[in-house]
Amino acid sequence: MRVALLFNARPMQTPDSLPEDWYEEYDKPETIAAVAFALEGIGARVTPLPFDRCLPRKLDEGSYDFVFNIAEGHGRRCREAVPAAICELLGIPYTGSDPLTLALTLDKWLARRAVSPEVPVARAAKIESDADVPALETILYPAIVKPNDEGSSKGIRSDSVVSDAGEAADLCRRLRESYGCPVLVEEFLPGTEVTVGMAGNGKSTRLLGMMEVAPADENEQFVYSVEVKRDWRNRVRYYVPPRIDQGARKEVERLAMTAYVLLGCRDIARIDFRFDGNGRPRFLECNPLPGLDPDNSDIVLLSKRDIAYDHLVQGILLAAAGRNGVSLS
Ligand SMILES: Nc1ncnc2c1ncn2[C@@H]1O[C@H](COP(=O)(O)OP(=O)(O)O)[C@@H](O)[C@H]1O
Ligand SMILES: [Mg+2]
Known part of the structure; x- marks a missing residue:
């Protein structure tokens, strides 16, 4: 099977006119290579394609059977929807959520409105x-x-x-x-922060794992900020499973499943929660294009006890192929 891997590469430099974290969500070459390597492990012939103005033509002329989408696009709240919309235009099946879900979840305000009141928000x-x-x-x-x-x-x-x-x-x-x-x-939600990996579709939707994200210095008021994420080895401790009781874990799992369905997620997503001062979990946001950096992406860390990196990546393609009735041979 010929698979186009759509990505946005992280530039080495950020122009002075932009905030210095402007390209933070784009992928490093190592991540693109690791995803391609994993997909080749199940027989895919992978061609990485950058997201740019030539993408529609390259995709159209490339005779691809499938798209593996990790591209974040350019622009404002619809940017993540554009690569998926190009696949829709060309009729090429692709991994992950559709343009509506990708745009809805990038707008945090609208995503909160879509999930609540079933899933509480602050x-x-x-x-x-x-x-x-x-x-x-x-x-x-x-x-x-x-x-x-x-x-x-x-x-x-x-x-x-x-x-x-x-x-x-x-x-x-x-x-x-x-x-x-x-x-x-x-x-501000002062309680424990938990992120939840979800995978699959319909009746086979399942929890990939749940992880507490905590400060290395427990006295610190924790915000998983851009500086803290960049220095995660020194400033963050990850706990799988989270240090919360089983009842709370079950509740977060139920809320994550509900949010995944209400937002129309497909194949994979990571959903962030934080507990309020009364010990109740609240939805922060949903990431239907979770980072797949093999070393430090949250979805990789939260699932790695049970799922090797290559299987995690392959599972996304397998879920999308199953949803589209496409055989991987
Ligand atoms: N309401 C909140 N209360 C406490 N911390 C928050 C809240 N919203 C966000 N944060 C902190 O900021 C981090 C990033 O916020 P989030 O909404 O997940 O945005 P992003 O899409 O950038 O990950 C969270 O992981 C959490 O540590
Ligand atoms: Mg987040």
């Missing part, structure tokens, strides 16, 4: 323009201020936790200017 305000600033008075502080249409902790730093509406308004203005998107101000 109270929040979306600030798109100065006219929205009064909404900052409707939530309780401390709160966290994050770009609404970003991922990989872009724009989330140690100073993203604010203690009142005035500080929130200042940070919203700065984030809107630098990231060019609305900002989500969400009540």
